[in-house]
Amino acid sequence: IGRAERMNFYILTLFPDMVSQGLNTSIIGRAAGRGLLSIRTVNIRDYAFNKHQSVDDYPYGGGAGMLMQAEPVYLAYEAAAAEIRTRRQGCGEQERKPRVVYLSPQGAVFNQCMAEELAKEEDLIFLCGHYEGIDERVLEEIVTDQVSIGDYVLTGGELPAMVMVDTISRLVPGVLHNDVSAESESFQDNLLEHPQYSRPEVWHGKRVPEVLLSGHHANILKWKREQSILRTKERRPDLLERCALTEQEKVWIGKM
């Protein structure tokens, strides 16, 4: 088999409760309960090496705030990596370092394409920073990918890690019951999704578009595609440049 059945996430954090509580509900929690995902937190504070259990210190050269020290982060990483090594050896796989994602506003900006690439991994480690950041030396040693979830600054890497775990998890086979929906949604081909309607046929005087009630499958597909293109042109023209349109569609857009 190419890919193992289960995808294993390890989240290295000072706030394990925040992450586990955020990810053990709804679709992701259910998928973990069904064994499709394993989401484990590693509390960096458990690897503090002094009696005060502190994991931060002042930055050399001065500057605002505190830094997370290298050693507790490294030991937390080693705990996760050792578990991954043991499991992989058990499967007779050759030794390969796991990917470690460090959440940081300095990273490459996360998108669906990156999520699809990461979803191919069997194990992923996320490193959540706090305070003013982490000693650069441990980052150099363990981090394979630096990722930002957008151009704004959060207080820590936990929410970004949760955003990434959620996005990647829904791409794991079986997590969404409806396999088509992961594919046909917004961004899959860089087009936004068309509007959708459910009962009743008239609500607050607004009718559901006639074509959707027509039962004419080809017309419905054509309408959905046109709506997607229209929406993308109006709301995210930057995406439109990167999506695969037919020559006919390009002409149609040109006339709008």
Ligand code: ADE
């Ligand atoms: N940590 C703080 N801000 C962040 C962001 N925008 N993305 C990822 N990690 C972060």
